[in-house]
Amino acid sequence: MIxxxxxxxxxxxxxxxxxxxxxxxxxxxxxSSLNKLGQxxxxxxxxxxxxxxxxxGIKNYDIVFTSNATEANNIAILGxxxxxKSGHIITTKIEHPSVFEVYKHLEGxxxxxxxxxxxENGKIKLGELKKLINxxxxxxxxxxVNNIIGAVEPIKDVIEILKDYPKCRLHVDGVQxxxxxxxxxxxxxxxxxTLSAHKIYGPKGIGGLIYKKNLEIGKIxxxxxxxxxxxPGTMDVGLVGCMCKAIKKYYPLTEKHYEYVKSLQDRLxxxxxxxxxxxxxxxxxxxxxxxxxxxxxxxxxxxHALEEREIYVSTGSSCSSKLKKPEKTIMAxxxxxxxxxxxxxxxxxxxxxxxxxxxxxxxxxxxK
Amino acid sequence: xxxxxxxxYGEMTLKKKNYRQFLQxxxxxxxxxxxxxxxxxxxxxxxxxYIYLNGEDYQKVIEKLNTVSGLSSYSLxxxxxxxxxxxxxxxxxxxxxxxxxxxxxFKVETNRADKSYPATSIEISQEVARRILPNVSGxxxxxxxxxxxxNIDLRSEGTYLYVETxxxxxxxxxxxxxxxxxxxxxxxxxxxxxxxxxxxxxNLKALHxxxxxxxxxxxxQKVVDLTEVLTNYASSxxxxxxxxxxxxxxxxxxxxxxxxxxxxxxRRAMYKIASLICKRDGIDVIINGESIGQVASQTLESMKVVxxxxxxxxxxxxxxxxxxxxxxxxxxxxxxxxxxxxxxxxCTVFVPEHPIxxxxxxxxxxxxxxxxxxDLIKEALDNIxxxxxxxVHKYNVFSKNDEFDL
Numbered sequence: 204m205i206x207x208x209x210x211x212x213x214x215x216x217x218x219x220x221x222x223x224x225x226x227x228x229x230x231x232x233x234x235s236s237l238n239k240l241g242q243x244x245x246x247x248x249x250x251x252x253x254x255x256x257x258x259x260g261i262k263n264y265d266i267v268f269t270s271n272a273t274e275a276n277n278i279a280i281l282g283x284x285x286x287x288k289s290g291h292i293i294t295t296k297i298e299h300p301s302v303f304e305v306y307k308h309l310e311g312x313x314x315x316x317x318x319x320x321x322x323e324n325g326k327i328k329l330g331e332l333k334k335l336i337n338x339x340x341x342x343x344x345x346x347x348v349n350n351i352i353g354a355v356e357p358i359k360d361v362i363e364i365l366k367d368y369p370k371c372r373l374h375v376d377g378v379q380x381x382x383x384x385x386x387x388x389x390x391x392x393x394x395x396x397t398l399s400a401h402k403i404y405g406p407k408g409i410g411g412l413i414y415k416k417n418l419e420i421g422k423i424x425x426x427x428x429x430x431x432x433x434x435p436g437t438m439d440v441g442l443v444g445c446m447c448k449a450i451k452k453y454y455p456l457t458e459k460h461y462e463y464v465k466s467l468q469d470r471l472x473x474x475x476x477x478x479x480x481x482x483x484x485x486x487x488x489x490x491x492x493x494x495x496x497x498x499x500x501x502x503x504x505x506x507h508a509l510e511e512r513e514i515y516v517s518t519g520s521s522c523s524s525k526l527k528k529p530e531k532t533i534m535a536x537x538x539x540x541x542x543x544x545x546x547x548x549x550x551x552x553x554x555x556x557x558x559x560x561x562x563x564x565x566x567x568x569x570x571k
Numbered sequence: 572x573x574x575x576x577x578x579x580y581g582e583m584t585l586k587k588k589n590y591r592q593f594l595q596x597x598x599x600x601x602x603x604x605x606x607x608x609x610x611x612x613x614x615x616x617x618x619x620x621y622i623y624l625n626g627e628d629y630q631k632v633i634e635k636l637n638t639v640s641g642l643s644s645y646s647l648x649x650x651x652x653x654x655x656x657x658x659x660x661x662x663x664x665x666x667x668x669x670x671x672x673x674x675x676x677f678k679v680e681t682n683r684a685d686k687s688y689p690a691t692s693i694e695i696s697q698e699v700a701r702r703i704l705p706n707v708s709g710x711x712x713x714x715x716x717x718x719x720x721x722n723i724d725l726r727s728e729g730t731y732l733y734v735e736t737x738x739x740x741x742x743x744x745x746x747x748x749x750x751x752x753x754x755x756x757x758x759x760x761x762x763x764x765x766x767x768x769x770x771x772x773x774n775l776k777a778l779h780x781x782x783x784x785x786x787x788x789x790x791x792q793k794v795v796d797l798t799e800v801l802t803n804y805a806s807s808x809x810x811x812x813x814x815x816x817x818x819x820x821x822x823x824x825x826x827x828x829x830x831x832x833x834x835x836x837x838r839r840a841m842y843k844i845a846s847l848i849c850k851r852d853g854i855d856v857i858i859n860g861e862s863i864g865q866v867a868s869q870t871l872e873s874m875k876v877v878x879x880x881x882x883x884x885x886x887x888x889x890x891x892x893x894x895x896x897x898x899x900x901x902x903x904x905x906x907x908x909x910x911x912x913x914x915x916x917x918c919t920v921f922v923p924e925h926p927i928x929x930x931x932x933x934x935x936x937x938x939x940x941x942x943x944x945x946d947l948i949k950e951a952l953d954n955i956x957x958x959x960x961x962x963v964h965k966y967n968v969f970s971k972n973d974e975f976d977l
Contacts, residue, residue: 222977229974242789243969250975253965448977 205514205559210350210379210492210550216404216452219445223406226441234438235429244440251447258454261390266413267433268443272378272399273301275412278423278433279374279395280305283342285421289313293335294344295327296320297351297532302344302376321535325354325485333364340371347380351519351532351548352494353487355380359388378402382453383491385461394418405449409442460553465490467551467560474564481567482542484533493549494533496542505547508570514563519546573629574650575731577724578620578636581643581741597641597744600806604635638803640770642739648724648731653688659702661732662721666707669719669734676713681723688725695723743772745806749855750774751886752845755794757916760860760889762797762906763897767888768858769804776854777810778845780817790914792968795960800906802962814956815844820947821921828938830923834868835930836939838877843948846881857881862889862897867926876930
């Protein structure tokens with residue numbers, strides 16, 4: 204089997220699987236219980252928070268552990284904006300649906316939304332942001348690394364621009380960036396940072412929203428006061444511990460893995476360039492993601508054809524793959540519907556090998 | 572670019588006789604606190620301490636300096652060459668950044684430490700001011716009462732300019748003022764009290780009364796975490812936390828004395844223990860977080876009755892503070908979030924609904940006599956657990972093994 208869909212999800216690290224079992228055995232007690240077992244669970248969670256902050260070099264932040272990054276994005280955007288009835292907010296045309304659709308929803312209930320365009324490198328146009336942002340802008344959501352084309356967005360420049368707008372908060376969806384691309388910006392300059400565990404060899408079922416302390420975030424769910432009421436419900440110490448472990452283990456390896464995956468991607472691109480029918484949409488700065496199109500062949504057809512050879516890739520974001528519409532990021536990048544419907548996303552990992560890449564190129568060549 | 576931090580010493584300049592000793596102490600404290608910044612170089616005169624950053628992040632350095640007591644203020648200096656045009660160019664930049672109103676007065680002040688420089692301080696100031704004045708709109712000269720003072724420090728190592736001066740922590744050099752034992756409950760007040768004492772140069776030990784099983788490990792963890800915050804302000808970076816097993820004493824009072832005296836008697840026992848520790852360990856004073864009238868046990872009448880058990884001075888740094896003022900400091904020194912964790916401490920278990928607010932000493936003594944406390948106090952003293960806390964390592968009361976390490 205050749206798995207090349209690591210952007211959709213990653214297999215769990217076996218050390219983390221074992222940790223999960225240990226934590227379930229030893230820390231099953233409810234972290235909201237005041238008895239000693241419960242308090243041990245609670246303490247474990249606070250240790251995990253501390254570990255995460257220390258690993259990422261973050262100070263004066265809090266984190267709410269969510270069921271996934273989608274939930275974290277929703278809490279960030281809807282929660283923060285629940286302080287307002289209307290106002291101006293900005294995002295991009297290439298966000299993940301868990302951001303994009305939330306902005307669409309807000310547009311329908313009275314917020315004025317601007318969607319930033321991207322340039323030929325898949326990066327947002329900073330000039331456009333400068334033009335659109337104003338003293339009344341409440342929130343800007345920009346992803347760190349795009350999940351379809353691997354473009355690394357200029358978060359550092361966005362931070363600079365936002366300096367002049369103290370009222371405006373910055374939300375960064377860091378899911379495809381963390382542990383994959385070395386950040387060239389300071390996490391401490393961001394108001395909300397969304398993370399996911401299962402993209403970095405941790406378990407599914409847990410994500411997190413890191414947010415600046417003292418930010419007023421309204422509730423979008425109701426229940427107990429667990430996690431300051433932002434995500435009520437019993438916490439799974441096992442999942443929290445595994446997310447923490449994944450970050451602790453993989454964040455320090457970011458650069459090393461990047462270099463390796465970059466060399467793999469170089470080889471992949473070299474191979475793909477020899478195939479006449481293949482159009483490479485973008486060689487983004489993140490070597491983990493390569494978006495190609497084979498015009499006039501539906502993306503799904505290719506996926507299934509490769510699948511017969513036990514090669515697993517995807518047709519773009521798995522979160523919107525069932526929509527059967529032209530992929531919005533490729534549309535934004537190329538404005539070409541044919542490319543956007545025949546999209547294939549190849550995503551690599553430090554676990555991928557040269558022979559995986561060669562086998563894929565070979566298979567693509569053979570597909571008629 | 573900030574390349575040098577000029578540090579001014581605080582109040583100790585008043586202490587003529589021991590000045591040298593204080594100077595040595597504070598310089599050592601600064602160097603110890605900045606040990607992690609490898610590139611830094613130092614230089615000091617009698618009244619100032621210079622830190623050459625050599626590329627270290629000045630904000631991080633200031634953050635550390637803000638834990639050193641005895642420092643009055645800092646100036647963040649930028650470096651340039653020693654010719655007038657360059658000095659003026661940097662001066663224009665600094666003044667423009669600092670200037671907050673449309674019109675502002677200014678003057679230039681020169682300190683010519685490099686005596687080989689071929690002009691007097693006044694000449695240098697005039698030359699530089701002449702070049703700056705027409706280049707910043709709304710600027711005018713006022714040498715007596717300027718809004719902005721551009722300082723030029725001409726040193727042989729380089730020429731340094733600054734306009735802004737930020738306040739330091741203040742107080743006396745750590746360890747200068749003798750020693751104290753801090754009564755630590757885990758609430759908001761005691762760590763603030765401890766901080767104020769540390770700031771005034773007092774060496775601290777912390778004392779906590781634990782009543783398991785009424786109080787939990789997490790309540791103790793809270794006190795540990797609070798004490799760890801305080802270690803940042805201790806010159807040695809270390810504070811010993813003494814944990815006194817208080818359950819038996821508390822049970823005895825609960826079972827034998829009238830309920831309304833519970834708190835008064837508990838506190839008397841605590842101060843007896845504290846004063847015995849002071850005598851044993853040669854500690855000068857007891858420090859607590861009491862604030863007049865805040866709760867029943869902190870009325871002046873209560874203080875009097877409790878104070879009666881010891882002749883060791885009890886320092887109450889917060890006696891006249893309002894809660895709001897205390898909370899402000901707690902937030903600033905980052906103990907507030909720890910203090911509000913919801914665990915019971917030994918003062919909050921068995922507390923009667925209406926404790927006595929004006930206890931009568933005679934009645935208190937009568938109730939106390941029923942409780943057989945002397946033996947229990949001795950036993951408690953013999954079973955004190957000492958936890959050595961420091962500003963680098965996190966201590967975890969739950970597990971002395973590694974089950975929490977991921």
